[in-house]
Amino acid sequence: MNITFLVGHLAKERHSLLYELALDLGEHNNNVTVITGFPSRRITEKVRHYYLEHPIEQVSDNVKVIRVGSKSGEGNGLFIRMIKYVFLTVSIYKQAKRHEADAIYIYSTPPFLGLLGSKLKKIAPTLYNAQDLFPDTLVKMKKLSENNFLVKFLRSLEKKVYNSNAKIVTISEDMKNTIIEQGCNEEKVEVIQNWVDIQKINKVDRENNQLFAKFNLDKNSFYISYAGDIGLFQNWEVILDAAEELDKEFNDIKFVIIGNGSYKDNMEKSIKRRRLNNVFMFPLQPIELVSSAYSLGDLELVSLEKEMTKIALPSKVGQILAAGSPLLGMFDSDSYISSEIKNKNLGAIVDNFRKESLVELIKYYYNNQHELDSISKDVRLYAEQQLERKTQTSKYNDLLRSISS
Structure with a gap:
């Protein structure tokens, strides 16, 4: 099976869960093409330069990473970051539509990425992984009212994300209930808890x-x-x-x-x-x-x-x-x-x-x-x-x- 794997940023030094998921999907004899941006936050300059110099990386026999978009980082301030997220989403979409796929995995960050489900479902069915619920996090962070014009607009986009993707996966029963409360069909929503590599993490006395x-x-x-x-x-x-x-x-x-x-x-x-x-x-x-x-x-x-x-x-x-x-x-x-x-x-x-x-x-x-x-x-x-x-x-x-x- 050919899987297109869309995520805002992927670096094994920071985004270990996503990196492990891509590798493990590859081990199931899938051909996985990861399309992502250039990581910049919470990594060393040495690591950042490595990724800047390696926009295409074959990380295993069945997993290839293609990095697209701006190389200048995510920017400071909410407004600048949101603008950069929009451009990154467009860059990921342009690359994704070039690839044949049997299924498409879409991560919830950046927040606009899930909207690609409405476009990419013409290529293959899409699975949206809601690790973060947006705009709920923004509402909480900025203490915004549900009557706020921006919140209403973002809620409409959220519903489009839930309606346009074939499956919605989230990481807890509480988050599943929140998604359903926003009008998503309960049958579409699955819970898969995030994992941990129990071979690597152990008790240290x-x-x-x-x-x-x-x-x-x-x-x-x-x-x-x-x-x-x-x-x-x-x-x-x-x-x-x-x-x-x-x-x-x-x-x-x-x-x-x-x-x-x-x-x-x-x-x-x-x-x-x-x-x-x-x-x-x-x-x-x-x-x-x-x-x-x-x-x-x-x-x-x-x-x-x-x-x-x-x-x-x-x-x-x-x-x-x-x-x-x-x-x-x-x-x-x-x-x-x-x-x-x-x-x-x-x-x-x-x-x-x-x-x-x-x-x-x-x-x-x-x-x-x-x-x-x-x-x-x-x-x-x-x-x-x-x-x-x-x-x-x-x-x-x-x-x-x-x-x-």
Whole structure:
């Protein structure tokens, strides 16, 4: 089967899930042609120049990557970025229509890419992978009203995306429900959870975790760790409120925040203003240290603002599970991920985003650390049974074959 694979940007250094999906589809004896832009964000200059110099790349026997569009990056500011996304979408379309295909995979970023389903379905049936729900993320970020003219316009485009693609795949039951609420036919929507390479990510015990030496951390302390994007929707002030209260009572309960993002400067200022001695921030670590990063904490913190689970699910959840680390989640209590964490013994959920609940849970596990060992085993087993890479990517292969026949 010939598969055309459309995605805004693809670099194995950053977009590992998409890279793995393309490779695994190729291993199913499909000929996969990836059409994408030139990656620019969150990669080194050396890596960026490599991709600029290799617009066409044969990454495996059955997978070829063709890079199109601007080489100058995504731009700064929302308006400039949106304009560049439009031009990138046009460039991807011009290249895609030159290729014969039995099925076409379309990723949800950039946000206009899904509209190509209405054009490309003349070539082959299309599968739209809604990893991000747009314009919901924009509405949340900019606090826009549904009555806003721009939001109404974007909602009309969203409905066109859902109506024009043969299949819609998203990554959680909550996101599926959101898509259906926007008028999409329920029979078109499938859920395939994002996977994790459980052969590559494992538990790293504290004695062998090189990040403790690298960050000069006391191995005898109790750690709440976060690794990933330091963005606008992680309830940081609630977390720092909890850290401030714990700092007054304990000298061996510590928070480690690893990553970069739009809220990082605010975090650093807030930590300094509060004079916190128990919160430590470090830059994003190389991908080869992912197991160490997600094994660092006694509890691994994952947080999303209220109602964000309806439109997003952090990819780091799978990596934390593969590392066998107990989750400390701050999500909507009625969300699917919260139910899984509570019902499958994967960790604990903060009650209603309350600082008091967060403090109480941290104190509980600090005083009952023996319980974390059994949770850790259940966490790793869940990853092996539910999130194994080949199992999950095979589901995409089966769906693409089903719409092509």
